[in-house]
Amino acid sequence: MATLPHDRRQDEAVTATEAVGRDPEMIELEARHRRFVWPATIFFLVYYLALNVLAGTSPDLMGTKLFGEFTFGYLFALSQFVMAFVVAWVYTSWAKRRIDPLAADLREKLHRRQLKEADQ
Amino acid sequence: MSGQALTITLFAIFVVITLGITIWASRQTRTATDFYAAGRRIHGWQNGVAISGDYMSAASFLGIAGLISLFGYDGFLYSVGWLVAYLTVLILVAELLRNSGKYTMADVLAFRMRQRPVRSAAALSTVGVSIVYLIAQMVGAGALMKLLLGLEGDTAAIGAIVGVGVLMIVYVTFGGMIGTTWVQIIKAILLMAGTVLLSFLVLAKFGFSMNKMFADAASASGKGDAFLAPGLRFDSTIELVSLGLALVLGTAGLPHILIRFYTVPTAQAARRSVNWAIGIIGSFYIMTTFLGFGAAALVGQARIKEADAAGNMAGPLLAQQIGGGEGSFGGDLFLAFIAAVAFATILAVVAGLTITASSSFAHDFYGNVIRRGERDEAAEVKVARITALVIGAISIVLASFARGQNVAFLVGLAFAVAASANLPTILFSLYWKRFNTTGAVTGILVGLVGSLLLVVVGPNVMGPEGLIFTGTEPLFPLENPGIVSIPLGFLAAWLGTVLSSERASEEKYEELRVRALTGLGAEEAEVAPTRAPARS
Numbered sequence: 001m002a003t004l005p006h007d008r009r010q011d012e013a014v015t016a017t018e019a020v021g022r023d024p025e026m027i028e029l030e031a032r033h034r035r036f037v038w039p040a041t042i043f044f045l046v047y048y049l050a051l052n053v054l055a056g057t058s059p060d061l062m063g064t065k066l067f068g069e070f071t072f073g074y075l076f077a078l079s080q081f082v083m084a085f086v087v088a089w090v091y092t093s094w095a096k097r098r099i100d101p102l103a104a105d106l107r108e109k110l111h112r113r114q115l116k117e118a119d120q
Numbered sequence: 121m122s123g124q125a126l127t128i129t130l131f132a133i134f135v136v137i138t139l140g141i142t143i144w145a146s147r148q149t150r151t152a153t154d155f156y157a158a159g160r161r162i163h164g165w166q167n168g169v170a171i172s173g174d175y176m177s178a179a180s181f182l183g184i185a186g187l188i189s190l191f192g193y194d195g196f197l198y199s200v201g202w203l204v205a206y207l208t209v210l211i212l213v214a215e216l217l218r219n220s221g222k223y224t225m226a227d228v229l230a231f232r233m234r235q236r237p238v239r240s241a242a243a244l245s246t247v248g249v250s251i252v253y254l255i256a257q258m259v260g261a262g263a264l265m266k267l268l269l270g271l272e273g274d275t276a277a278i279g280a281i282v283g284v285g286v287l288m289i290v291y292v293t294f295g296g297m298i299g300t301t302w303v304q305i306i307k308a309i310l311l312m313a314g315t316v317l318l319s320f321l322v323l324a325k326f327g328f329s330m331n332k333m334f335a336d337a338a339s340a341s342g343k344g345d346a347f348l349a350p351g352l353r354f355d356s357t358i359e360l361v362s363l364g365l366a367l368v369l370g371t372a373g374l375p376h377i378l379i380r381f382y383t384v385p386t387a388q389a390a391r392r393s394v395n396w397a398i399g400i401i402g403s404f405y406i407m408t409t410f411l412g413f414g415a416a417a418l419v420g421q422a423r424i425k426e427a428d429a430a431g432n433m434a435g436p437l438l439a440q441q442i443g444g445g446e447g448s449f450g451g452d453l454f455l456a457f458i459a460a461v462a463f464a465t466i467l468a469v470v471a472g473l474t475i476t477a478s479s480s481f482a483h484d485f486y487g488n489v490i491r492r493g494e495r496d497e498a499a500e501v502k503v504a505r506i507t508a509l510v511i512g513a514i515s516i517v518l519a520s521f522a523r524g525q526n527v528a529f530l531v532g533l534a535f536a537v538a539a540s541a542n543l544p545t546i547l548f549s550l551y552w553k554r555f556n557t558t559g560a561v562t563g564i565l566v567g568l569v570g571s572l573l574l575v576v577v578g579p580n581v582m583g584p585e586g587l588i589f590t591g592t593e594p595l596f597p598l599e600n601p602g603i604v605s606i607p608l609g610f611l612a613a614w615l616g617t618v619l620s621s622e623r624a625s626e627e628k629y630e631e632l633r634v635r636a637l638t639g640l641g642a643e644e645a646e647v648a649p650t651r652a653p654a655r656s
Contacts, residue, residue, distance in 0.1 A: 044211075081203060
């Protein structure tokens with residue numbers, strides 16, 4: 001099957017993709033993504049696991065009543081929901097500002113490049 | 121007895137109406153072939169509701185309420201973990217997956233690898249995760265039927281599981297392949313409506329005072345303040361962390377959730393759908409507080425344990441109690457309604473899981489490995505149907521062994537398997553340049569076999585309280601294997617990569633990164649068949 005002629009359009013798409021891969025804008029996009037995604041992941045994992053660790057190590061602290069029958073443990077568990085909503089919101093607005101415009105720009109660049117190649 | 125006949129009749133009517141609406145709705149949209157082709161036109165919000173429908177299973181509705189009603193605070197930890205898990209999906213996986221895959225989970229894993237070994241391994245782990253997940257759903261459905269029909273004894277319990285299991289699998293295999301998105305959407309709406317109504321009525325019973333609800337639940341439990349603190353179900357920190365890791369990392373490795381992101385048009389729509397899911401699922405899990413503590417206070421643990429030792433019937437019994445109690449018309453009616461909601465919930469999840477597993481087997485294994493990519497739609501559909509029946513039969517048999525277990529606990533095991541077998545390979549595929557075929561295959565296989573094996577030699581299957589080997593001590597001390605099997609999956613994927621002489625294709629990685637981050641080429645991939653035709 002390897003002897004079959006390759007799809008012309010696909011070949012060009014690959015070279016164009018490679019060019020985009022070396023584009024400074026693409027490198028910037030990757031760096032931005034990395035700089036946000038890993039710290040955010042570490043943050044929510046640590047915050048989340050703290051709940052289970054405290055439940056195991058300090059049941060008395062978790063059982064301390066703060067308001068009426070509301071224990072520290074229950075409020076900490078509820079705060080996880082708030083944390084999840086906030087992190088999701090922060091991520092979404094960050095991605096809208098910092099990722100989407102760059103990605104759209106790169107898509108546009110590739111499109112122009114493909115048009116030029118088609119002309120040649 | 122007449123009260124029971126009434127409940128059963130009402131339940132049957134509710135189920136028929138639900139199935140009717142589902143079939144009507146799917147007729148309004150598309151046929152199965154249309155579904156895959158036009159699927160990428162699903163709106164972000166619709167997909168978010170559908171993800172919620174796929175995700176909130178018998179474990180969430182029956183299992184968590186049961187655990188809270190029997191053990192108090194510890195049960196709520198499941199609710200937290202299953203929500204926070206969506207951050208892993210949102211931040212690390214959803215958008216990149218949307219841009220780089222096409223149809224099954226294996227598409228992303230096999231993107232820059234040799235197709236056949238990776239697709240075989242991915243199909244195997246998809247089937248493995250789905251079976252463990254299905255076992256839990258069958259256990260929940262069996263307990264529900266046992267309660268509704270007033271059955272007693274082990275033989276009747278097994279009969280209930282087999283009966284309802286066969287019914288569901290047959291429905292999914294021959295009728296339910298159409299428009300699963302609508303099944304999930306309608307189920308999610310029913311489940312939310314039922315839960316909001318139940319929560320409202322519970323709160324009303326306590327004069328809208330959560331303080332009074334907590335206080336009454338604590339004193340009714342006989343445990344006092346300990347009921348509102350951790351420690352009644354889990355007393356080991358390692359066990360808690362193991363469970364936590366499985367819950368928070370498992371979702372991003374669940375094949376039936378991941379393929380939902382292929383149904384939306386863009387990465388932004390994938391992001392939007394996770395945000396919708398987080399909103400819906402989060403509200404639901406907060407309300408498990410009312411179901412669980414409400415059942416502990418109003419129904420009482422004696423009655424809950426009598427219906428199902430693992431607590432799975434706490435929610436339906438709570439509905440019966442709030443409606444006016446056993447034997448009253450209101451009680452029968454509300455029990456029938458909540459039981460029908462639970463049934464629809466389980467059926468929808470069974471549909472999602474069965475379809476994902478059988479299509480992965482038919483597409484990734486049969487289509488790409490056996491037929492070497494020569495497409496034969498009719499044969500693939502036939503293979504998918506047979507696979508669905510086989511997977512269903514296996515889960516029914518295993519469920520009849522697991523029937524004494526809590527449903528949320530069982531699904532927790534499925535999450536451990538998903539996090540161990542699938543997540544390492546998904547993350548390395550997307551983020552690690554050197555990752556290669558050997559690493560992907562060893563990661564999946566070691567994670568899959570390791571997590572399943574640790575469950576089998578763990579305290580729930582082996583040992584005095586185990587299901588099968590009661591004669592010996594368990595070889596592995598933890599109930600949930602996550603803390604060992606998840607790092608094991610990552611380690612195997614890493615070792616497989618660095619120890620093999622195989623060179624990773626850096627151009628392919630670059631292509632994947634560009635495509636995943638920008639969406640370049642993603643739209644083209646969706647229309648182009650596997651062997652791109654030169655002229656069309």
